[in-house]
Amino acid sequence: MSGEIKKDIRKLSLAELEEFFLSVGDKKFRAKQVYDWLWNKKLKNFEEMTNISKATREMLEHHFVINHIRVDQMQRSEDGTIKNAVMLYDGKIVESVLIPTPKRITACVSSQVGCSLDCNFCATARLKRMRNLHPDEIFDQVVAIMEEAKIYFDRPLTNIVFMGMGEPLLNYANLLEAIDKITSPEGLGMSPKRITVSTVGVCKMIRKLADDEVKFNLAVSLHSAINETRSRLMPINDTNPLEELAEALKYWYAKTKRKVTYEYVVWKGINDDEPHALALAKFCQIIPSKVNLIQYNPIDDGEFQQADPEKISLYVSVLESFGIVAKVRKSRGQDIDAACGQLANKNDLITEG
Numbered sequence: 387m388s389g390e391i392k393k394d395i396r397k398l399s400l401a402e403l404e405e406f407f408l409s410v411g412d413k414k415f416r417a418k419q420v421y422d423w424l425w426n427k428k429l430k431n432f433e434e435m436t437n438i439s440k441a442t443r444e445m446l447e448h449h450f451v452i453n454h455i456r457v458d459q460m461q462r463s464e465d466g467t468i469k470n471a472v473m474l475y476d477g478k479i480v481e482s483v484l485i486p487t488p489k490r491i492t493a494c495v496s497s498q499v500g501c502s503l504d505c506n507f508c509a510t511a512r513l514k515r516m517r518n519l520h521p522d523e524i525f526d527q528v529v530a531i532m533e534e535a536k537i538y539f540d541r542p543l544t545n546i547v548f549m550g551m552g553e554p555l556l557n558y559a560n561l562l563e564a565i566d567k568i569t570s571p572e573g574l575g576m577s578p579k580r581i582t583v584s585t586v587g588v589c590k591m592i593r594k595l596a597d598d599e600v601k602f603n604l605a606v607s608l609h610s611a612i613n614e615t616r617s618r619l620m621p622i623n624d625t626n627p628l629e630e631l632a633e634a635l636k637y638w639y640a641k642t643k644r645k646v647t648y649e650y651v652v653w654k655g656i657n658d659d660e661p662h663a664l665a666l667a668k669f670c671q672i673i674p675s676k677v678n679l680i681q682y683n684p685i686d687d688g689e690f691q692q693a694d695p696e697k698i699s700l701y702v703s704v705l706e707s708f709g710i711v712a713k714v715r716k717s718r719g720q721d722i723d724a725a726c727g728q729l730a731n732k733n734d735l736i737t738e739g
């Protein structure tokens with residue numbers, strides 16, 4: 387093959403793979419066999435595709451490569467959390483996290499290299515967005531964590547949250563394709579009910595999720611139900627204000643009948659008073675929802691501080707008085723910068739490209 391760049395076979399859909407096999411005079415069902423090796427058995431080379439003839443394997447080798455991610459560095463927290471620095475085929479790095487609890491093992495995966503959203507309190511925002519992850523790169527992060535769950539905990543992966551680097555809804559098509567590979571029986575066969583996609587609140591895309599009748603769960607990073615405060619924290623609120631977010635969420639609920647989870651950090655002197663707690667409780671009345679009060683994980687410059695415990699209690703009692711379920715979430719993996727908003731490739735330099 388005179389210097390021609392080989393295609394990554396995992397960029398092909400099943401239909402494209404079928405077309406390929408027909409074009410080389412082979413049978414259509416061969417595509418299904420190869421697809422199964424790639425997405426269900428998670429093979430990383432052609433040699434091990436044992437139900438396929440040697441000649442066909444060599445032919446595949448001649449036309450294609452299988453690019454896959456590599457766990458470049460793995461760190462383990464004293465609480466058991468594992469953070470993977472994952473190297474992509476072009477040398478860029480993203481991070482994913484395995485979070486063990488007595489009942490669950492959750493994978494927190496990235497959807498973009500860096501992020502474009504500029505939330506003031508988030509370390510990933512400092513990286514800017516460099517590129518979207520491909521479906522196979524999202525899939526591979528999940529597979530890497532599945533393997534670690536087996537090796538280090540001898541338990542299966544139970545849940546996936548898209549709360550790593552990036553805004554999943556700004557990488558919409560690839561996100562949905564990856565989730566399809568994770569949930570379909572030809573892929574990993576996980577239940578979509580065990581998957582949660584977290585968004586900063588991109589209204590148009592929340593509506594699209596509803597239109598596409600997705601079966602996974604939705605979380606929204608709210609952090610304030612008062613526009614002025616939310617805009618200070620998250621510039622996205624200037625173009626997607628709370629009134630519009632509320633409408634998009636009503637649309638989501640009307641179509642899916644599924645609750646949303648609001649992610650919410652209470653910061654000292656920013657949103658730790660009663661008016662903010664009341665505004666959140668009112669916002670929660672819009673559609674059935676629950677609240678995760680997440681601990682603030684300090685990033686370097688110290689501009690933001692976690693609110694005092696009595697302010698968190700104030701939130702809990704206000705929310706409870708409105709009949710809203712609120713859980714106070716402890717942070718995991720802080721010692722290795724693996725907690726929410728701390729993913730920033732501290733140990734590696736990413737080259738802009």
Ligand code: SAH
Pocket residue numbers: 505507508509548549550551552553554584585586605606607649651680681682683684685726727728
């Ligand atoms: N872009 C999506 C996915 C990222 S999820 C989203 O915004 O939802 C990461 C979660 O951690 C979000 O809820 C985010 O608001 C929160 N977060 C960001 N920085 C944080 C920090 N320093 N401490 C605690 N939570 C943080």
